[in-house]
Amino acid sequence: MENIVLCQSCGMPLGNEQAKGTEQNGLKNEQYCKYCYENGSFKKPNINLEKMKDLVSTEMKKLKLPIYTIQKAINILPTLSRWKNK
Numbered sequence: 001m002e003n004i005v006l007c008q009s010c011g012m013p014l015g016n017e018q019a020k021g022t023e024q025n026g027l028k029n030e031q032y033c034k035y036c037y038e039n040g041s042f043k044k045p046n047i048n049l050e051k052m053k054d055l056v057s058t059e060m061k062k063l064k065l066p067i068y069t070i071q072k073a074i075n076i077l078p079t080l081s082r083w084k085n086k
Contacts, residue, residue: 007033008081009042010056011073031081049083 005014007021012033014020020028021037029037036043047055053074060070077083 005030006076006080007031007036009033009036009083010052011076011080012036049077052083053077 006012007014007019008031010033012019012035014030014033017028019033020030021032021034022039023029024040031037032042056073056077057070060073
């Protein structure tokens with residue numbers, strides 16, 4: 001079973017370079033996706049875990065993903081490094 005690297009903010013898979021966020025110097029960030037992290041900082045710096053759960057759920061519903069897949073993604077969020085110690 002292969003290890004899938006996830007965004008440590010929203011849980012999106014970071015399987016390709018296009019999905020990764022960027023640092024100020026333009027290099028790709030290995031921990032966060034382009035939707036959460038850009039130019040060296042979080043796009044939503046004040047978002048909390050509950051609001052992130054709502055955002056992830058809403059975006060996944062737009063993609064018409066199964067409810068069990070959405071619930072699994074929501075359950076992973078508290079284990080990600082951005083939320084782990086909050």
